[in-house]
Amino acid sequence: MEINWVSVVCPWKVFQLHVLPLLFLLVLLRCSSPCQCVVDLDPDDKALLLAFKSRVQDPSQSLSSWVGTNCTSWSGLTCENRTGRVVSINLTNMNLSGKVLPKLCKLSFLEDMNLSHNNFTCPIPLCFGNLVSLKAIDLSHNRFLGVVPDTLMRLRNLKELVLNGNRDLRGLVPGWLGNFSTNLEKLDLASNSFCGEIPESLLYLKPLKYLDLGNNNLSGNLRDFGQSLLVLNLGSNQFSGTLPCLSASAQSLNILNMANNSIVGGIPTCVASLQALTHLNLSFNHLKYAISPRLVFSENLLVLDLSNNDLLGPLPHKIAETTDKSGLVLLDLSHNQFSGEIPLRITELKSLQALFLSHNLLTGEIPARIGNLTYLQVIDLSHNLLSELDALDSLKILDLSNNMISGFSPWLRTNSMEIYPIGYSHLKKSKQ
Numbered sequence: 001m002e003i004n005w006v007s008v009v010c011p012w013k014v015f016q017l018h019v020l021p022l023l024f025l026l027v028l029l030r031c032s033s034p035c036q037c038v039v040d041l042d043p044d045d046k047a048l049l050l051a052f053k054s055r056v057q058d059p060s061q062s063l064s065s066w067v068g069t070n071c072t073s074w075s076g077l078t079c080e081n082r083t084g085r086v087v088s089i090n091l092t093n094m095n096l097s098g099k100v101l102p103k104l105c106k107l108s109f110l111e112d113m114n115l116s117h118n119n120f121t122c123p124i125p126l127c128f129g130n131l132v133s134l135k136a137i138d139l140s141h142n143r144f145l146g147v148v149p150d151t152l153m154r155l156r157n158l159k160e161l162v163l164n165g166n167r168d169l170r171g172l173v174p175g176w177l178g179n180f181s182t183n184l185e186k187l188d189l190a191s192n193s194f195c196g197e198i199p200e201s202l203l204y205l206k207p208l209k210y211l212d213l214g215n216n217n218l219s220g221n222l223r224d225f226g227q228s229l230l231v232l233n234l235g236s237n238q239f240s241g242t243l244p245c246l247s248a249s250a251q252s253l254n255i256l257n258m259a260n261n262s263i264v265g266g267i268p269t270c271v272a273s274l275q276a277l278t279h280l281n282l283s284f285n286h287l288k289y290a291i292s293p294r295l296v297f298s299e300n301l302l303v304l305d306l307s308n309n310d311l312l313g314p315l316p317h318k319i320a321e322t323t324d325k326s327g328l329v330l331l332d333l334s335h336n337q338f339s340g341e342i343p344l345r346i347t348e349l350k351s352l353q354a355l356f357l358s359h360n361l362l363t364g365e366i367p368a369r370i371g372n373l374t375y376l377q378v379i380d381l382s383h384n385l386l387s388e389l390d391a392l393d394s395l396k397i398l399d400l401s402n403n404m405i406s407g408f409s410p411w412l413r414t415n416s417m418e419i420y421p422i423g424y425s426h427l428k429k430s431k432q
């Protein structure tokens with residue numbers, strides 16, 4: 001027979017071991033019962049929200065649930081359990097408009113504010129700077145206008161500032177964005193009308209992980225970033241200078257978009273050290289020279305777009321170190337001045353779905369093995385000096401027009417499918 005040593009030696013431990021967990025369980029059960037989750041909205045916050053509701057334009061009746069005191073039933077609201085103070089307001093995609101946002105400035109416990117995808121047409125209210133508990137603010141895809149007010153620098157707990165898609169938001173990217181909060185991880189100012197240079201302070205903002213300044217009117221020489229980023233989008237601006245190495249992000253950077261700027265020089269071999277890269281877009285710049293044979297891209301790469309530059313020399317014969325591990329899905333090297341033959345190694349990239357090599361100076365034969373790329377759906381080899389065609393069974397769409405291919409008729413039928421000679425721009429549109 002087993003002896004319960006605990007109860008023999010010190011009986012009080014029995015209480016600790018058996019009764020306490022039971023009590024704990026009871027407490028847990030009580031807490032997770034639905035009745036405990038009824039939160040009565042704080043009366044002050046409720047008054048503010050009703051004032052907001054009475055003035056906001058809400059043609060879709062999105063706020064019709066804003067009645068009574070049960071916070072849980074008010075759409076878009078989250079209240080703190082015990083106090084009933086509003087901690088989160090999420091009014092995304094409700095088609096709201098009007099000049100009523102200052103009504104929200106006294107929700108002083110607010111930690112999250114999401115007003116994205118509405119139709120607010122006004123400057124960003126200065127009094128948003130009073131909401132000092134805010135951790136995330138998302139005003140994206142509205143019609144906010146003017147500049148980012150300096151009062152927002154009082155939001156010292158902010159982790160996410162998302163203002164993209166407000167075409168009339170303009171002016172400089174404020175320098176204080178680099179030091180007002182020690183927690184800022186995400187800054188999204190894309191698709192606005194900001195001009196000027198990237199403030200230096202942003203280059204050193206340690207916690208920053210996600211920086212999207214794409215599709216603005218920013219300029220200046222590209223500089224290196226000192227923090228380890230996951231996402232960096234500077235595409236569709238007017239940046240100049242050469243590509244920085246981004247070595248502080250060597251182990252972290254997933255997405256790098258610097259497309260559609262005025263970047264000059266060659267592609268530095270240090271790009272090879274960006275080991276976490278999945279998406280690299282350097283298209284529509286003025287990159288030139290041959291790609292160094294030592295530049296082997298990350299094995300994590302899914303999308304590589306170097307199109308519309310002045311790159312020359314042979315196509316990179318090694319995109320990744322081993323073709324086995326490479327998961328490359330899209331490769332666009334079109335609109336450059338690459339010459340020589342299509343390297344056989346490209347036909348070993350097993351996951352490839354789209355291959356754009358058009359508008360180069362490629363010669364020689366189209367490797368028959370290209371037809372063995374199981375997932376390949378789109379291939380554009382047009383506007384080259386290629387000379388032969390073979391084994392295309394798995395290709396769904398083919399653009400080989402303007403090549404010197406013997407015996408090629410514009411509508412090619414193989415045993416498995418029809419192959420259409422479709423123009424390059426059309427293919428690009430169907431692939432995002």
Ligand SMILES: *[C@@H]1O[C@H](CO)[C@@H](O)[C@H](O)[C@H]1NC(C)=O
Nearest residue numbers: 057059060094095096097119
């Ligand atoms: C949004 O509101 C406008 C009027 O302000 C209305 O014409 C439009 O149909 C609404 N859209 C949706 C999706 O409710």
Ligand SMILES: *[C@@H]1O[C@H](CO)[C@@H](O)[C@H](O)[C@H]1NC(C)=O
Nearest residue numbers: 034038039070071072073074
């Ligand atoms: C409060 O609202 C929630 C969600 O609508 C509902 O599940 C709950 O039963 C309501 N509580 C009371 C007391 O009405």
Ligand SMILES: *[C@@H]1O[C@H](CO)[C@@H](O)[C@H](O)[C@H]1NC(C)=O
Nearest residue numbers: 031032078079080081082087
């Ligand atoms: C409310 O309490 C539940 C259970 O105790 C917890 O999971 C939840 O995070 C709390 N919500 C807030 C807003 O504090």
Ligand SMILES: *[C@@H]1O[C@H](CO)[C@@H](O)[C@H](O)[C@H]1NC(C)=O
Nearest residue numbers: 075076090091092093112114
């Ligand atoms: C915000 O609201 C939208 C639409 O109601 C919903 O899809 C989304 O999950 C909500 N987000 C959060 C963080 O609650």
Ligand SMILES: *[C@@H]1O[C@H](CO)[C@@H](O)[C@H](O)[C@H]1NC(C)=O
Nearest residue numbers: 095096097098118119120121
């Ligand atoms: C936004 O509001 C304007 C009027 O201010 C209206 O003409 C337009 O249809 C609205 N857009 C949407 C998407 O609701």
Ligand SMILES: *[C@@H]1O[C@H](CO)[C@@H](O)[C@H](O)[C@H]1NC(C)=O
Nearest residue numbers: 092114116136137138160162
């Ligand atoms: C705001 O809501 C949208 C839609 O639910 C979501 O995609 C976005 O991540 C939210 N923003 C923040 C900062 O949480």
Ligand SMILES: *[C@@H]1O[C@H](CO)[C@@H](O)[C@H](O)[C@H]1NC(C)=O
Nearest residue numbers: 153175176178179180181201
């Ligand atoms: C940010 O930096 C500026 C100038 O470098 C300085 O004047 C300001 O006090 C700093 N702000 C914070 C919050 O540290």
Ligand SMILES: *[C@@H]1O[C@H](CO)[C@@H](O)[C@H](O)[C@H]1NC(C)=O
Nearest residue numbers: 193195196216217218219238
């Ligand atoms: C972009 O900035 C340049 C100067 O750098 C200016 O000439 C141009 O008008 C701006 N474009 C827009 C659309 O603001």
Ligand SMILES: *[C@@H]1O[C@H](CO)[C@@H](O)[C@H](O)[C@H]1NC(C)=O
Nearest residue numbers: 215216217236237238260284
């Ligand atoms: C390049 O950026 C300009 C604005 O700077 C934009 O108008 C144009 O559509 C962009 N081109 C591409 C191919 O993205």
Ligand SMILES: *[C@@H]1O[C@H](CO)[C@@H](O)[C@H](O)[C@H]1NC(C)=O
Nearest residue numbers: 259260281283284303305432
């Ligand atoms: C790369 O950026 C260009 C310019 O903005 C864009 O047109 C193209 O679709 C992007 N490439 C990929 C593969 O997303």
Ligand SMILES: *[C@@H]1O[C@H](CO)[C@@H](O)[C@H](O)[C@H]1NC(C)=O
Nearest residue numbers: 367368369370371372373391
């Ligand atoms: C295509 O694959 C099949 C089956 O793996 C193989 O027999 C054939 O030789 C390959 N064709 C070429 C041109 O490599």
